[in-house]
Amino acid sequence: MRALLNLTAETAARYLENLEDRSVAPSPEALVGLTELNEPLPELPMDAGCVLEMLDRIGSPATMGMAGRRYFGFVIGGSLPAALAANWLAGAWDQCPGLFAASPIGTVLEEVSLIWLLDALKLPAGSGGAFVTGATVANLTALAAARHAVLARHGWDVDADGLFGAPPITVVVGDEVHPSLIKALGMLGLGRSRVVRVPVDGQGRMLAAEMPPLSGPAIVCLQAGNVNTGAFDPAAEICVRAHLAGAWVHVDGAFGLWAASSPKYAHLVKGVADADSWATDAHKWLNVPYDSGLAFVRNAAALKSAMSLTAAYLPQGGHREPSQYTPELSRRARGVEIWAALKSLGRSGLADLIERNCRLARRFAEALEQGGCEILNEVVLNQVLVSFGDAARTRQVIERVQRDGTCWCGPTEWQGRTAMRISVSSWATRDEDVERSVAAILRAAVM
Numbered sequence: 001m002r003a004l005l006n007l008t009a010e011t012a013a014r015y016l017e018n019l020e021d022r023s024v025a026p027s028p029e030a031l032v033g034l035t036e037l038n039e040p041l042p043e044l045p046m047d048a049g050c051v052l053e054m055l056d057r058i059g060s061p062a063t064m065g066m067a068g069r070r071y072f073g074f075v076i077g078g079s080l081p082a083a084l085a086a087n088w089l090a091g092a093w094d095q096c097p098g099l100f101a102a103s104p105i106g107t108v109l110e111e112v113s114l115i116w117l118l119d120a121l122k123l124p125a126g127s128g129g130a131f132v133t134g135a136t137v138a139n140l141t142a143l144a145a146a147r148h149a150v151l152a153r154h155g156w157d158v159d160a161d162g163l164f165g166a167p168p169i170t171v172v173v174g175d176e177v178h179p180s181l182i183k184a185l186g187m188l189g190l191g192r193s194r195v196v197r198v199p200v201d202g203q204g205r206m207l208a209a210e211m212p213p214l215s216g217p218a219i220v221c222l223q224a225g226n227v228n229t230g231a232f233d234p235a236a237e238i239c240v241r242a243h244l245a246g247a248w249v250h251v252d253g254a255f256g257l258w259a260a261s262s263p264k265y266a267h268l269v270k271g272v273a274d275a276d277s278w279a280t281d282a283h284k285w286l287n288v289p290y291d292s293g294l295a296f297v298r299n300a301a302a303l304k305s306a307m308s309l310t311a312a313y314l315p316q317g318g319h320r321e322p323s324q325y326t327p328e329l330s331r332r333a334r335g336v337e338i339w340a341a342l343k344s345l346g347r348s349g350l351a352d353l354i355e356r357n358c359r360l361a362r363r364f365a366e367a368l369e370q371g372g373c374e375i376l377n378e379v380v381l382n383q384v385l386v387s388f389g390d391a392a393r394t395r396q397v398i399e400r401v402q403r404d405g406t407c408w409c410g411p412t413e414w415q416g417r418t419a420m421r422i423s424v425s426s427w428a429t430r431d432e433d434v435e436r437s438v439a440a441i442l443r444a445a446v447m
């Protein structure tokens with residue numbers, strides 16, 4: 001085992017070092033090499049070291065350089081050194097933290113992390129929390145608690161009796177809602193299409209004045225950090241109005257919620273803590289390895305009602321039993337990396353990570369604008385939308401940027417315009433990476 005793990009550490013370290021010199025996107029040859037994986041199920045065993053060597057030989061060149069310093073696609077984030085190291089140790093531990101009895105360390109690290117996270121994100125202490133796969137499932141988990149609570153207020157026990165015959169729930173979203181939230185609503189039986197969509201402004205912010213009057217069971221879904229522009233819905237105003245009507249307010253803050261941890265950007269999340277539930281990702285801006293999402297619910301009892309699991313063979317002790325708060329029973333111990341990330345950063349390191357990424361995003365926008373490109377959004381956070389002209393030309397430039405390999409940025413559509421989206425989300429990105437990437441993008445744009 002020791003020889004294998006040492007070989008793995010060497011292989012992984014070499015992989016990360018090589019990322020600096022190779023194209024961020026895998027080469028066409030590397031992708032062709034993947035065909036070697038198309039073989040029938042092997043009849044005979046293979047030595048574990050050989051399995052790893054094969055994986056590295058075929059797999060490593062075919063990876064997207066997401067762990068490197070110049071990957072700006074989607075909203076991805078790298079892995080902090082302490083988080084990656086903790087992830088390896090957690091793999092060796094192989095803990096299942098569904099119950100304290102099953103994994104004391106796995107559950108305690110979640111308990112501690114939950115307190116730290118609520119503190120760092122400026123959310124109400126004592127809120128319930130669930131450690132899940134990502135913001136999609138975090139939205140699902142928090143909205144299940146919302147569904148439970150708004151129907152309970154109207155005398156209906158949805159967890160026991162289901163939705164058939166229940167009073168209808170009004171669900172309000174902004175028109176630029178993330179598709180994963182709509183998917184979560186569909187999975188909860190609240191419908192992908194029966195939502196009330198509120199118009200938004202040019203940055204994707206919900207227009208508070210356009211909110212419909214609410215009555216009966218209602219859930220209002222806000223966004224903290226639009227996936228294209230980084231913009232925030234006016235949470236303070238909407239929370240007041242929604243709560244006066246007895247509605248539940250949920251916030252999808254997959255990456256934007258982390259702005260709360262920086263004194264410089266905390267103004268963006270004004271009013272967000274007044275909501276009733278929040279979803280975010282740790283694998284995005286906290287820079288822990290995939291997969292890692294978080295749901296927080298002010299009324300922990302509502303979350304527990306929606307997620308509770310009881311069976312005589314599953315001992316419930318005096319501790320917080322994680323499986324009472326998550327969709328899953330068995331799962332990996334995500335608190336390990338989250339704890340390690342927060343322990344290694346501290347409050348100041350986390351604020352520095354957020355502020356550095358936001359500063360580098362502004363640097364991208366300024367340099368590209370000077371280079372003659374059009375910036376389509378107000379760069380308030382870590383997201384930059386760049387246009388190189390009409391849709392066809394913008395797509396062509398994006399393709400050239402990806403083929404050049406210095407950096408990787410993807411396309412998006414923003415309110416009828418095609419754009420290149422730059423998301424600065426990794427601890428590893430430095431000023432020189434922005435300079436090199438800007439040069440590569442401008443080269444692609446003048447070709």
Ligand SMILES: *Cc1c(COP(=O)(O)O)cnc(C)c1O
Pocket residue numbers: 075133134135136137178180181225226227252253254255281293
């Ligand atoms: C990324 C993102 C999601 C989905 O998160 P996953 O971790 O991919 O499930 C939801 N909402 C917003 C605003 C996002 O940026």
